[in-house]
Amino acid sequence: MGKKLLVIGFVWPEPRSSAAGSRMMQLIEAFQLNDYDITFATACAKSDKAFNLEAIGVSQVAIELNSSSFDAFVKEMNPDVVLFDRFMTEEQFGWRVSEQCPDALRILDTEDLHCLRKGRYQALKDNAEFNKTYLFNDVAKREIASIYRCDISLIISEAEMEFLKNDFKVDESLLLYLPFMLDELKDHEIDNLPKFQSRRHFVTIGNFLHEPNYNAVLYLKQNIWPFIRSQVSDVQMHVYGAYASLKVNQLHNSKEGFIINGFAESASTILKQARLCLAPLQFGAGLKGKLIDAMQNGTPCVTTTIGSEGMFGELKSNGFIEDKPEEFSKKAIALYQDENLWEEKQRNGFDVINSRFRKSYYQNVFLERVELVIKNLYKKRINNFTGQMLYHHTLQSTKFMSKWIEEKNRS
Structure with a gap:
């Protein structure tokens, strides 16, 4: 029986509308090469431009924010791998995945570094030179924490790999450079x-x-x-x-x-x-x-x-x-x-x-890394003390805020 992958999407993939949608389809295709049974779940409303994932054998599930119904759903599914689409999704659902499926490999697809984009935008508005003052913004604190809480974070740009290693001092063992995976032009x-x-x-x-x-x-x-x-x-x-x-x-x-x-x-x-x-x-x-x-x-x-x-x-x-x-x-x-x-x-x-952007090469790099980390997951997490610390502290606040919202919605 093949392994199970749960993708928690920030939005439904729209490959005709955005590069992010194309990226998600490329990741799904890579996992299908290794015969993963894939479920795509999101709390976002579906637009008419959303790709019909069921047409390629991917189950589609609507989930709720701040709801214990997700706990029951993910526990019953018991995925081997969970892929978070952007750090905001990991913030919302990561602690629930960790509690219900502690042995599941957690992958973060950053799409791009949101903190870098925000910092550059602010520098542009200020008509100022971009520097670490702009890079080390509040989004960065959330995004880098999310990277530490995951076992693998997918980084689409070599430039962003350098920002993470040199400016944020993130250990390279937590990162994987994975650009667009494209067919060769004949x-x-x-x-x-x-x-x-x-x-x-x-x-x-x-x-x-x-x-x-x-x-x-x-x-x-x-x-x-x-x-x-x-x-x-x-x-x-x-x-x-x-x-x-x-x-x-x-x-x-x-x-x-x-x-x-x-x-x-x-x-x-x-x-x-x-x-x-x-x-x-x-x-x-x-x-x-x-x-x-x-x-x-x-x-x-x-x-x-x-x-x-x-x-x-x-x-x-x-x-x-x-x-x-x-x-x-x-x-x-x-x-x-x-x-x-x-x-x-x-x-x-x-x-x-x-x-x-050779598809076959980067698909192999990606899938080999996933299998390697699955085999050595306990050791990898032991060596990531910062990630353990962030799970202990940061997600406690996220967890109890979510539970408070859930109770408030019931009243």
């Missing part, structure tokens, strides 16, 4: 992609529930697009993304060629039609799904240092990395107009996908 797939002359216009794409995406589109409209449009008058900037709010839609201006299109049914179709992707991200963390999608579909990209973080390693980028709006705009125009340069950057993107 020669025939590359050959069938639309060529330079058959593509038109600029594109950017991203879920607007994610604040860095709205900020980037606003920055694009105010600081970059006017210059590009003044130099190349017949082009359009197409903006796609799920959950576009009123403030996003108000940026639409057809006379200026700045087009808000809303949700993209197929990001691949959109990117294959576009000649260039623009991603002027001013803050954020993790790996940027829009850059991955662009490279997979042969669409060169101009982005910022923040946008490129953890993406290219020692390889050349699939476009240009510029932080100053005028240089960003000039590089975008050059790349849009120069076919030879465009083809060179496109090839770079294919190399990055095939060299840095």
